[in-house]
Every structure is written in structure tokens, then in C-alpha cells.
Amino acid sequence: MNAVISPDNLDEIEAGIEAQINAAGDEAALESVRVATLGKKGSLSEQMKTLGKMSPEERQVMGPALNGLKARVTEQIAARREALKAAALEAQLVAERIDVTLDPRQTGIGRGRIHPISQVWDELSAIFADLGFRIAEGPDIETDDFNFTKLNFPEGHPARDMHDTFFLPEREDGTRRLLRTHTSPVQIRTMLKDKPPIRIIAPGRTYRCDSDQTHTPMFHQVEGLVVDKESHVGHLKWVLTEFCRAFFEVEDASMRFRPSFFPFTEPSYEVDIRCRRSKDGIELGVGDDWLEILGSGMVHPNVLANCGLDPDVYQGFAWGMGIDRIAMLKYGMPDLRDLFEGDSRWLTHYGFAPLDRPSLAGGLSR
Ligand code: DAH
Numbered sequence: 001m002n003a004v005i006s007p008d009n010l011d012e013i014e015a016g017i018e019a020q021i022n023a024a025g026d027e028a029a030l031e032s033v034r035v036a037t038l039g040k041k042g043s044l045s046e047q048m049k050t051l052g053k054m055s056p057e058e059r060q061v062m063g064p065a066l067n068g069l070k071a072r073v074t075e076q077i078a079a080r081r082e083a084l085k086a087a088a089l090e091a092q093l094v095a096e097r098i099d100v101t102l103d104p105r106q107t108g109i110g111r112g113r114i115h116p117i118s119q120v121w122d123e124l125s126a127i128f129a130d131l132g133f134r135i136a137e138g139p140d141i142e143t144d145d146f147n148f149t150k151l152n153f154p155e156g157h158p159a160r161d162m163h164d165t166f167f168l169p170e171r172e173d174g175t176r177r178l179l180r181t182h183t184s185p186v187q188i189r190t191m192l193k194d195k196p197p198i199r200i201i202a203p204g205r206t207y208r209c210d211s212d213q214t215h216t217p218m219f220h221q222v223e224g225l226v227v228d229k230e231s232h233v234g235h236l237k238w239v240l241t242e243f244c245r246a247f248f249e250v251e252d253a254s255m256r257f258r259p260s261f262f263p264f265t266e267p268s269y270e271v272d273i274r275c276r277r278s279k280d281g282i283e284l285g286v287g288d289d290w291l292e293i294l295g296s297g298m299v300h301p302n303v304l305a306n307c308g309l310d311p312d313v314y315q316g317f318a319w320g321m322g323i324d325r326i327a328m329l330k331y332g333m334p335d336l337r338d339l340f341e342g343d344s345r346w347l348t349h350y351g352f353a354p355l356d357r358p359s360l361a362g363g364l365s366r
Contacts, residue, residue, distance in 0.1 A: 005047050010065055017073055021080050030084060034077050044070050113351025117220060117339060120327040121203050123358040124222055127246045128201045130360050131239060133224070136200040138186040140207070141168065141177050146185035150306040151264040159263050164209040166217075179207035183223035184264060187299075187318060190225060191307035196314050197228035203323060214336055220323035227299060227309065227316030233257075233267075236296060236317040244273055244293075248330060249364065250285025257296075265297025265318060281332060293329070294321035 005013055017037055024030035037044045047066055051059055102112075125135060138146075153160050163181035170176045186202035202223040211217055226235065237255065244253035253273060260270040271294045276287025284291070296319035301311035324336055331350060333339065338346055358364045 004050075005062070005066065005069075007061055007065060010069065014069055014072070018076060021073075021076050024080060024084070026088070027081060027084050030077060030080055037073055038070065038077070044073065109355070110353060112354045113347045114354055115339075115347060116327045116331055116333065116350050116352070117323060119352045119358065120323055120330065121220070121222075123364045124243070124247060124323070124326075125201070125203065126358050126360055126364065127243055128224070130246075131242065133199045133201045136186050136190045136202045136225075137204065138180070138183070138189045138202065140180060140205055142180040142185050143177055144175065146188045147178055147180050147182070150188045150303065151184050152300050152302045152306070153263045157263065166207050166209055180204075181208050182206050182320060183221040184318070184320060186223055187225045187264070187303070188307055191227065191304070191309060196309065196316075197226075198316070199226050200224070216324075216336055216340055218340070219336075222321050222323055224296075224319045224321075225299070225316065226318070227304070227314055229314060231316050233298065233317065236298075236319070240271060240294070240296065240319065244284075246360065246364070247326065248273075248284045252285045254285075256290050260295065260297075262295055262297055264300050264303050266300045268295070268297035270295055271319070282329065284329065291329075293326060294319050296320070 017033070020033045020036075021030065024033050034042075036042050039045065044066070048070070051063055051066065054062060104112075129135075147165075148160055149155070165181050166179040168177040168179075183202045183204050183206060186200070186204070190198060190200050190202075200223075202225075204221065204223075205218055206221045207218050208215070209217060224239070226239070237257065241253050241255055244255065245251070255274070256272040257269040258272065260268045262268045270292055272290035272292050273284055274287060275285075275289050275291040276283045277289050282291065296317065299316040299318050304311045304314055304316075324339055327333065327339070328336065333350055
């Protein structure tokens with residue numbers, strides 16, 4: 001390799017270096033090739049130094065030839081280095097591959113637990129699917145427009161302040177996104193997209209800046225929406241009663257509809273279910289006390305119009321219910337915060353067997 005380079009053996013020398021580069025099996029070997037050729041005392045660097053002693057004619061030939069060779073070798077080394085790096089990473093990925101799935105044959109299939117929220121989510125989905133409802137979804141990060149304005153919360157309306165909203169930083173165009181404070185924006189998304197008849201439920205995560213024994217910053221709601229030409233409060237009442245009978249597994253799911261206010265419904269109702277309170281807790285479907293479980297009403301004409309539906313043609317009803325709350329009621333979990341602690345002892349106690357999927361035919365709960 002230390003042969004003096006001349007225009008005659010240039011190709012040969014280049015081929016020799018190229019062979020060394022290709023033979024380098026790892027980055028360390030490649031680095032040795034680099035040092036031996038391009039390093040301070042490397043063969044090419046040494047040759048470069050001889051340029052000064054050449055006659056001008058010789059230099060005119062050898063200058064560009066050596067510089068060209070040096071550039072190509074530099075490039076080849078860089079390319080080989082990339083290839084070696086990629087191969088090393090690939091080998092590492094293969095060698096360090098781990099199987100993160102748990103083998104149920106070793107751990108016991110019955111040990112995993114379904115969280116009560118997931119269980120209740122599946123239960124209510126099964127019930128409403130049976131009643132002919134479809135599941136609709138929307139994003140957790142919503143626009144102010146869908147979370148409030150299109151739902152008939154005018155700008156500056158005090159009802160907006162009742163939702164302790166988490167806002168995202170304002171964007172350049174002055175709009176700001178937020179974490180949806182309720183599942184009602186899914187109503188808007190559905191009506192903008194689908195033509196009536198509409199029959200959906202929208203279970204999902206919701207967020208409000210609130211935290212105590214009965215409030216967590218993230219919680220779950222399920223929204224219901226029916227829109228067609230003749231739905232009325234009687235249908236609303238029937239649907240909710242059927243749901244409560246099936247969900248709470250009680251014969252008598254008498255309900256009480258109390259007048260209330262929501263910007264997106266008119267009239268609006270708060271709905272209570274019959275219950276008996278005693279020192280042992282609360283029992284549903286018996287007694288003569290009442291427990292509030294959801295909000296509902298007839299979809300406000302403005303909301304229909306905001307979604308391009310003619311309120312003189314279409315009408316509908318909607319409701320919103322806290323999933324965590326009905327889960328706590330059904331399964332006797334006293335503190336909402338426990339639901340989100342991730343304590344495996346709690347989950348072992350309140351969780352559900354993984355292969356017992358709730359269905360109306362097979363039974364909803366254990
Ligand atoms: N979005 C309401 C809330 O979070 C709940 C609600 C009330 C939803 C009435 C509805 C409804 O669809 O009709 O407080």
C-alpha cells in the first residue's frame with residue numbers, strides 16, 4: 001500500500017483500499033482502514049505531502065488524481081460506516097428481542113383482572129347495542145366550537161364556567177383547544193357526519209379541573225343521542241328505563257324526571273332512579289327515595305340547526321351519564337379516586353375475570 005502512487009497504479013491502489021473498506025466487518029476495523037489511509041500518517045495523506053515536491057507538470061496530473069481518490073475513499077468509508085451501523089443495530093434488535101406478553105399457561109389465565117370501568121363500559125355497550133344503538137367516538141382534545149359553541153353555549157355564557165375546563169395554549173389564529181369537558185361534542189360530530197335516523201352512544205374520557213372524593217380530573221361519561229322525525233320524551237323515558245333495568249339488574253327501575261337546564265336540550269331533565277338508603281349503603285330499584293343518575297332532554301333546535309339539520313323536520317333526545325358513577329353504584333365502590341389509583345389489591349378485589357365478557361344472553365356481571 002505504501003507504493004508510490006503514479007497515474008499508472010492509481011486504479012489498482014483505489015481497488016485495494018476499496019477491498020479493505022468492504023472487508024471491514026465492524027466499525028473498529030473500518031476505523032483502522034480510515035486511519036491507515038486518510039489519517040495523519042495514512043498512505044493517502046503521505047502521498048498528498050509529496051505533491052509539493054513534484055514538478056508543476058506532474059502536480060497538474062497527480063493533484064486532481066489524488067484529491068479525487070481521497071474524496072472517493074472518504075465517501076466509501078462513510079457509506080460503509082452507515083451500513084455497518086445499521087447492521088449492528090439490526091443485530092442488537094434481534095439479540096435483545098424480548099417477549100413482553102405474559103404466558104397465561106405459566107401465570108394462570110384467571111389472574112388478570114378487567115378494571116370495573118372497562119367492565120361497565122362493555123356492559124352498557126352490550127345493552128345499548130341490543131337496543132339498536134351504534135357506538136360513536138370523538139377525540140379527547142376538542143375544539144371550543146364543538147365542546148361549547150355548537151352545543152348552544154353562547155360565548156361568555158355562564159354555563160361555560162360550570163365546566164372547569166382544561167384549556168390548551170392559544171394558537172396563532174387565536175383559537176384554543178381544550179380537553180373535552182363532556183362527551184356531548186360527539187353529538188355534534190355525529191350529526192355533522194350522519195343523516196338521521198341517528199341512534200348512537202358515545203362512551204369516553206372527559207376532563208375537568210376538579211378533584212375530591214367524588215371528582216377526578218379525568219372521568220368517564222356515556223352520551224346517548226337519538227335523532228329522527230318523531231322521537232319524543234316518551235321514547236327517552238323508555239330507553240333509559242330499559243337501560244337501568246338491564247344494567248342495575250332490577251325489576252323496578254322507576255324513574256323521576258325533574259326539570260333542569262342544559263344549554264343543548266330543551267326541555268331538560270335530571271333523572272333520578274328509585275332507591276333505598278340505609279346504613280349498609282344504597283339499594284336501587286326498591287324503597288321510596290331517589291338518586292340522581294343522569295342528565296337528559298330533547299335536543300335543542302339551535303343544536304340541530306348548528307349541525308345542518310332542519311329543526312322543523314327533525315327532533316331527538318339525548319342524555320349524558322357518568323360511567324364511573326354508575327360503576328360505583330352497581331359494584332359498591334365507595335371512593336371514586338380508588339378507580340384510578342392502579343392498586344393491584346383493589347383490582348384483584350373489584351376486577352372481573354378476563355374471559356367473562358358481558359352479554360345480555362350470558363349475563364352482564366359475575
Ligand atoms: N353533558 C352534560 C354534562 O356533562 C350531561 C348531559 C346532560 C348530556 C343532558 C346530555 C344531555 O346529552 O341531554 O354535564
